[in-house]
Structures are given as structure tokens and as C-alpha cells.
């Protein structure tokens with residue numbers, strides 16, 4: 027409960043009170059602020075986070091899903107330490123660029139060419155730009171409720187408050203932040219997830235206008251909303267028919283749902299792919315990659331620059347993660363643990379008669395305290411009781427388990443440093459919490 031949380035975290039409360047004096051909302055990314063105050067983290071190791079009051083949390087949030095290698099993975103740390111002695115930033119080219127790019131090319135068939143960035147936001151921004159440059163058209167088509175970072179062109183219709191829900195087949199386009207010009211709305215169309223007909227309608231009404239389609243192949247800022255069978259392939263065919271570059275935003279799915287991300291998992295080939303988070307082993311890096319003829323636009327007037335792009339420091343992390351840490355055995359390990367976590371949740375909910383089910387793909391999943399399956403943002407808004415879910419979150423925290431970020435729309439992740447005993451600890455906590463929720 028919130029009361030128990032307050033009792034356990036007096037030092038966090040004090041330090042947070044100081045942080046808000048210097049930093050808006052006391053956090054480095056506004057998303058991280060929550061009531062009554064976030065816990066202040068002192069250190070992290072393996073599968074654990076430790077706060078300044080000495081509380082230990084078994085971490086299934088893993089930095090919004092970025093930490094598939096777990097905290098301070100020894101192999102990644104060694105590589106970084108070694109690089110510290112050889113220079114951390116060269117703006118001149120170096121061989122690690124090719125080494126890291128080749129690791130990405132091994133995983134994604136579509137990755138003929140690769141460019142590195144510093145975040146998911148930069149990756150989607152540039153992928154959209156090269157797509158628009160290639161198609162020569164200005165409009166972006168995105169999915170209602172989908173999050174692709176914070177640049178102006180994607181900070182639209184990522185949530186659908188009641189008064190803006192509009193027609194279910196034709197969601198309203200609206201900017202989602204003060205400071206984003208409303209004129210942006212004229213350059214973005216929004217479609218509901220899992221509705222091929224709606225997408226086709228938009229494409230046919232905007233022939234020669236849609237310059238790119240961006241989708242997150244599993245909508246992971248709406249729980250774990252999977253594509254219906256054939257939906258992603260259907261989009262592929264529509265993109266071919268209307269000659270629209272097709273972008274998979276694999277910032278969260280990439281290297282997690284399968285070694286080659288959702289493109290491999292669903293066996294659908296986009297034209298461009300964006301990634302960040304888990305490719306960097308908790309270092310700040312992103313990438314975008316795609317078909318040669320689209321990516322070569324960067325050599326002919328499509329801008330992609332950045333002082334910190336492809337620094338040797340983060341690329342040491344990338345090559346270590348992709349080559350040495352996320353091996354086939356590592357995938358077997360986290361996927362087995364994911365399966366155990368899901369079946370454990372299902373058993374416990376059935377035992378205590380708690381309404382709900384688990385949505386998951388391999389090592390990522392979330393409990394949905396509703397019987398209805400969530401197929402798109404609107405289902406989520408309608409069926410997920412965020413207060414109920416928050417209660418679950420605080421109760422789990424009281425038992426030393428951080429199930430996911432503080433938000434019902436998020437999901438658990440499992441790292442290569444989690445072991446079976448950590449999954450059992452998570453389930454033991456849920457076995458105590460479930461009866462409280464069922465009451």
C-alpha cells in the first residue's frame with residue numbers, strides 16, 4: 027500500500043523533496059514521477075535495485091525494458107572498463123562501427139545498412155525522415171496509443187482521453203504536448219491497431235500522401251498488445267500496394283522477443299527498423315537500419331548527424347551484448363523463465379478466483395486484471411482499471427518485487443541475470459498479493 031511504501035522510504039521522500047527544488051518534477055524523464063514520490067535508487071546489481079533506505083527490489087522493470095542483460099553485467103562492464111583506457115569518444119570513424127553494424131545485420135534481414143544514434147527517440151525520428159525522403163511524401167501514418175519517443179512527429183495520439191476518443195475506426199489526430207505545433211496534425215494520420223480495413227481506408231484516401239507507416243509490432247505502451255494473425259503481413263501488403271515505407275519500431279521488441287526482434291518472431295519484413303534499449307546493455311544507444319536504397323538517402327541530402335553517434339564507448343557495449351551475452355542459450359534461459367512466470371501467475375489467479383489473464387511473448391509479459399483480451403488502445407482504456415493495477419504494483423513493491431515501471435500500461439522483462447529462484451520469489455510475492463486483490 028501507499029502507506030507501507032511511505033513508511034519504508036523516508037530517505038527517498040526527503041531526497042525527492044530536495045530534487046524538485048532543482049529539477050522539474052524531480053526526475054530526468056517526466057514519465058518517472060509518480061505519487062507519492064518515486065523511490066531514490068542508490069545502486070543496482072544483477073537482478074536487483076537498492077534504494078537509499080536500504081530496500082532491495084527484485085527488478086522486472088529493468089529500466090523500461092532496456093536491461094535484458096541485467097544490471098552491471100560483468101562482460102559489459104569489462105568491455106567498458108577496457109574502452110575507458112582507449113578513448114570514449116571519437117568523432118572520426120573507427121572499426122567498432124562496422125563490428126556493431128554487422129551484429130545488427132546478422133539479426134535483421136532488412137538491415138542492409140545501419141546508422142547509430144543515442145536513443146529510441148532519435149532512431150524513430152531519423153527512420154521517419156529517411157522514409158519520407160525516399161517516398162517523397164510528407165504524411166506519417168501511426169497507430170493510436172503507440173509511443174515512439176518524444177520528437178514532434180510522434181507525440182500525437184499516443185493516448186486517447188475520453189473526450190478525444192472520436193470514431194473508433196478513425197481515431198482523432200491531436201498533439202500530446204504543449205509546445206508541439208498543431209500544424210503537425212496535418213502531417214500525421216492515426217489508425218487503430220489490429221484493424222487492417224481502417225488502415226486501407228486511410229491509405230486509399232491519401233494516395234501519394236502517406237510517406238511512412240510506423241508501427242510497434244507488439245504495442246508495449248499498451249500492455250502487451252500483440253498483432254492479430256496476418257495483421258503485420260497485411261500491413262506489408264498494403265505498404266507494397268501504396269508504396270509506403272514500412273517501419274518497425276523495435277526499440278522494445280528488438281533483440282528481446284527473438285534475436286532478430288519482431289521481424290523474426292512474426293516473420294514479416296519491414297523496410298526500416300529502429301532499435302535502442304536492450305541492444306546497449308544499459309548504455310545510451312540506438313540505431314536505425316533498413317533497405318539499402320532507402321538508407322543511401324543519407325548520402326544524398328537526408329540529414330543524420332550527431333556528435334555522440336556511434337561512440338566507441340557505447341559500441342563496445344553493443345558488440346559485447348549482441349555477440350557475447352545474448353547468445354542462443356541466453357534466449358533459452360530468459361524464455362524458460364518467462365514461461366514459468368506466466369504459468370505461475372495463471373495458477374495463482376485461478377486458485378484465488380482473481381479475474382484476469384496474462385499477455386506475454388517470451389520473456390516479456392503483463393498481468394491484465396480483466397477477462398477481456400486487449401486488442402488495441404481502446405480496449406485497454408475501457409477494460410484496464412489503472413487504480414486496481416496500481417494497488418497490485420504497490421503490494422508487490424512491499425514484498426520486494428518491482429513488477430514493471432509504475433504504470434499499468436507497461437510489462438515485465440526478465441534479464442539474463444535472473445535465475446529460477448528469482449522467478450519463484452516473484453511468484454511467492456504474487457501468491458500473497460493475489461488474495462488481497464481478490465477480496
Ligand code: PMP
Pocket residue numbers: 090144145146147148150173174175176242246247275276277278302303
Ligand atoms: N519507441 C518505443 C516503442 C519505445 O518504447 C520507446 C521508449 N519507451 C521509444 C521509442 C523511445 O526511446 P527512448 O526513450 O530511448 O528515446
